[in-house]
Amino acid sequence: MLNISDAMTSFERNSIRSNDSTLEDHQVKIIKAPDFLTRTLYPMTTTASVVGIKFNNGVAIAADVGGYYGSLNRFKSLDRLYKVNNNIVMTTTGDYADFQYMRELIQQKVISEEILDDSFSLKAFSLHTWLTRLMYNRRSKFDPLWNNVIVAGYDNNGPFLGIVDKLGMSYEDSCVATGMGGYLATPLLRDVFERGKGNLTKQEAHAALQKCMEILYYRDTQSLPKVNIYDFGPWSFTNCFNKNKIEPFRFLSDELYLYYSAKQFLLALLYLFNFFFRQAVD
Amino acid sequence: MAMPRSYGGLSDYRTVPAPSFSPYSENGGSVVAVAGDDFAIIASDTRLSTGFQIYTRNQSKLFKLSDKTILGSTGCWCDVLSLTRLVQTRIKMYQYDHNKVMSTPAVAQMLSVLLYYKRFFPYYVANILAGIDDNGKGVVYSYDPIGHHESSKFRAGGTAGALLQPLLDNQLGMLNQENVQDKTYTLEKAHAIVKDVFISAAERDIFTGDRISINIITKDGIREDSFELRKD
Numbered sequence: 095m096l097n098i099s100d101a102m103t104s105f106e107r108n109s110i111r112s113n114d115s116t117l118e119d120h121q122v123k124i125i126k127a128p129d130f131l132t133r134t135l136y137p138m139t140t141t142a143s144v145v146g147i148k149f150n151n152g153v154a155i156a157a158d159v160g161g162y163y164g165s166l167n168r169f170k171s172l173d174r175l176y177k178v179n180n181n182i183v184m185t186t187t188g189d190y191a192d193f194q195y196m197r198e199l200i201q202q203k204v205i206s207e208e209i210l211d212d213s214f215s216l217k218a219f220s221l222h223t224w225l226t227r228l229m230y231n232r233r234s235k236f237d238p239l240w241n242n243v244i245v246a247g248y249d250n251n252g253p254f255l256g257i258v259d260k261l262g263m264s265y266e267d268s269c270v271a272t273g274m275g276g277y278l279a280t281p282l283l284r285d286v287f288e289r290g291k292g293n294l295t296k297q298e299a300h301a302a303l304q305k306c307m308e309i310l311y312y313r314d315t316q317s318l319p320k321v322n323i324y325d326f327g328p329w330s331f332t333n334c335f336n337k338n339k340i341e342p343f344r345f346l347s348d349e350l351y352l353y354y355s356a357k358q359f360l361l362a363l364l365y366l367f368n369f370f371f372r373q374a375v376d
Numbered sequence: 377m378a379m380p381r382s383y384g385g386l387s388d389y390r391t392v393p394a395p396s397f398s399p400y401s402e403n404g405g406s407v408v409a410v411a412g413d414d415f416a417i418i419a420s421d422t423r424l425s426t427g428f429q430i431y432t433r434n435q436s437k438l439f440k441l442s443d444k445t446i447l448g449s450t451g452c453w454c455d456v457l458s459l460t461r462l463v464q465t466r467i468k469m470y471q472y473d474h475n476k477v478m479s480t481p482a483v484a485q486m487l488s489v490l491l492y493y494k495r496f497f498p499y500y501v502a503n504i505l506a507g508i509d510d511n512g513k514g515v516v517y518s519y520d521p522i523g524h525h526e527s528s529k530f531r532a533g534g535t536a537g538a539l540l541q542p543l544l545d546n547q548l549g550m551l552n553q554e555n556v557q558d559k560t561y562t563l564e565k566a567h568a569i570v571k572d573v574f575i576s577a578a579e580r581d582i583f584t585g586d587r588i589s590i591n592i593i594t595k596d597g598i599r600e601d602s603f604e605l606r607k608d
Contacts, residue, residue, distance in 0.1 A: 226454075226457065230457075233399050234497070238397060257431070261401055261452075262454040262458070263401060263403065263457070264453075265432045265435050267431075276429050277428075
């Protein structure tokens with residue numbers, strides 16, 4: 095029950111009031127939305143693949159900057175590599191709103207941790223386990239967070255790279271990829287990793303990630319040729335905020351980009367011309 | 377997808393169905409366990425997959441519960457993680473309460489209860505528990521997802537379970553063989569057969585492969601072993 099404000103007109107009051115005779119004149123019955131309407135049973139704004147690989151003394155992950163609304167490229171510059179603290183970076187594939195929600199939860203965790211000021215900080219492994227429980231809890235309520243999460247980090251135990259999916263399924267590996275990347279990128283990453291006998295340099299790891307993002311761009315309709323890469327290693331222990339973040343890069347040269355844009359434009363013109371021509375004939 | 381897509385005039389372009397949510401997934405994997413007079417062997421493959429995608433080639437499905445009990449668990453991996461964590465916690469609680477390590481038959485009974493507790497939203501998991509009992513004898517228990525269990529000498533479970541069990545029946549139980557005198561088997565024989573059945577499973581089951589992780593439980597403790605399988 096809730097007291098309605100005096101400002102409400104009698105018209106509004108009558109239209110909102112139910113036939114419940116137990117209600118006083120100044121009361122309204124709050125009708126909750128049906129249960130199934132309050133759950134995310136499909137994603138809305140989605141984000142595409144994330145790929146990650148370990149190298150000799152660190153770990154790197156890459157994600158493009160697109161946000162999609164169905165097949166519409168709705169957002170073109172989402173930075174979804176979230177730096178949790180000095181040794182963890184986390185990102186997701188899937189619903190962007192759920193990612194933002196998780197980011198706020200984690201942000202609060204990190205703040206609470208920092209307030210203690212006991213020189214301990216959240217480790218990637220702990221965050222990964224915590225996310226497993228969060229996701230499993232939500233899937234058990236039939237109200238999942240529609241994301242695949244990648245957690246990458248570096249601490250005293252070395253590099254960490256792990257995945258949690260929307261059910262709470264999780265694993266760690268040297269090469270991980272989500273979404274379309276699971277099919278297109280993991281084989282490439284594993285190949286690079288095994289050729290390098292698990293001991294890649296940072297440059298090799300970066301090159302592998304860039305190649306994966308490029309191949310994903312060629313085949314995954316929901317991806318962009320603009321990518322963020324983040325890496326971690328012993329150097330990130332020193333306070334170098336955002337130093338280990340690489341500027342977004344494009345793997346199409348300006349000429350090629352112009353060429354593709356012009357081609358698309360001409361095709362659109364052709365389509366419009368065809369459309370009006372048909373109208374005229376009809 | 378967020379919005380049903382339709383493009384005017386193209387009759388063969390169907391709308392994309394909205395992805396539906398299922399709380400379960402099938403992540404594959406097989407477990408085989410063999411009990412002997414003074415040992416138990418339990419082995420699992422290390423492939424974690426879904427459909428045609430291999431998540432990782434290096435994920436053992438064996439969970440050490442104590443120095444004489446090991447649980448092998450496959451199926452919906454998120455349920456496996458949750459269930460095994462719960463079992464491990466309950467075993468710790470038992471140890472703190474009673475100041476003794478939980479025996480294998482006790483763990484077996486508890487696991488059944490934990491599974492049945494979720495009778496109407498089950499853990500989608502195939503469990504095989506192997507260990508040695510209080511008399512030092514090898515025991516193997518196998519479960520269905522809602523807690524039914526039975527004790528046996530050898531058991532195969534998981535995606536290649538139905539493929540492997542008849543092979544174990546024949547090679548270890550000496551079933552469907554004529555004039556068999558000796559039905560006992562040594563640790564070495566059991567170990568060799570476990571390797572062989574996994575090689576067979578990897579030939580036919582796409583959810584089983586990469587590597588097997590073998591644990592041998594005797595009164596002296598647990599010995600670990602590993603064996604490569606085909607990786608395609």
